[in-house]
Amino acid sequence: MQNTELPVALKQFVNEMDALLNTVSDESILHLNVGDAMAKLVAKDDWLDPAFSLPHPQYYQQYLLYADPDERYSVVSFVWGPGQQTPIHDHTVWGVVGMLRGEEISQNYQIAADGMPSPTGEAILLTPGKIALVSPALGDVHAVRNALDDQVSISIHVYGGNIGKIKRHVFSQQGGLPKDFISGYSNIEIVSE
Ligand code: FE2
Numbered sequence: 001m002q003n004t005e006l007p008v009a010l011k012q013f014v015n016e017m018d019a020l021l022n023t024v025s026d027e028s029i030l031h032l033n034v035g036d037a038m039a040k041l042v043a044k045d046d047w048l049d050p051a052f053s054l055p056h057p058q059y060y061q062q063y064l065l066y067a068d069p070d071e072r073y074s075v076v077s078f079v080w081g082p083g084q085q086t087p088i089h090d091h092t093v094w095g096v097v098g099m100l101r102g103e104e105i106s107q108n109y110q111i112a113a114d115g116m117p118s119p120t121g122e123a124i125l126l127t128p129g130k131i132a133l134v135s136p137a138l139g140d141v142h143a144v145r146n147a148l149d150d151q152v153s154i155s156i157h158v159y160g161g162n163i164g165k166i167k168r169h170v171f172s173q174q175g176g177l178p179k180d181f182i183s184g185y186s187n188i189e190i191v192s193e
Pocket of ligand 1: 089090091134142144
């Protein structure tokens with residue numbers, strides 16, 4: 001996946017990401033700037049390779065679109081079949097979600113000492129062109145679902161690391177200890193080093 005093979009809009013985003021990471025060291029400022037770059041990327045839905053927009057009948061799909069060679073960030077298309085949803089999970093690194101097609105709903109959670117999750121704040125509806133930020137600093141635990149029961153939805157995600165390789169957590173609705181998980185990618189086999 002060479003930078004030169006990327007669709008123009010994604011290449012511009014990657015170039016912008018590289019410039020930001022080389023110049024902005026404060027994470028909160030970087031995060032906002034990445035949000036602005038993501039808003040530009042999802043402003044137009046005309047660039048995503050159809051191969052990375054395919055839903056699976058059972059599972060939501062996460063296609064790696066670009067991985068920074070230094071693993072400072074990764075870009076993923078998140079493809080929801082009708083009615084699909086994530087478990088309650090965290091990320092452990094900053095992330096930005098940009099809605100490209102369809103709609104998704106994100107609900108943040110807080111986790112009590114006994115591991116019991118409870119919703120915090122209102123559920124957020126993302127419509128095309130809208131972005132949302134997640135991070136350990138801002139609130140890192142949420143569950144996300146396709147807001148549409150009869151249609152595929154697609155959001156583009158960028159994370160502050162190689163998200164497919166990062167060990168993170170899912171939280172049971174019944175409480176208890178979080179479970180470790182590594183999401184991987186639907187199109188790339190992660191080879192552990
Ligand atoms: Fe998430």
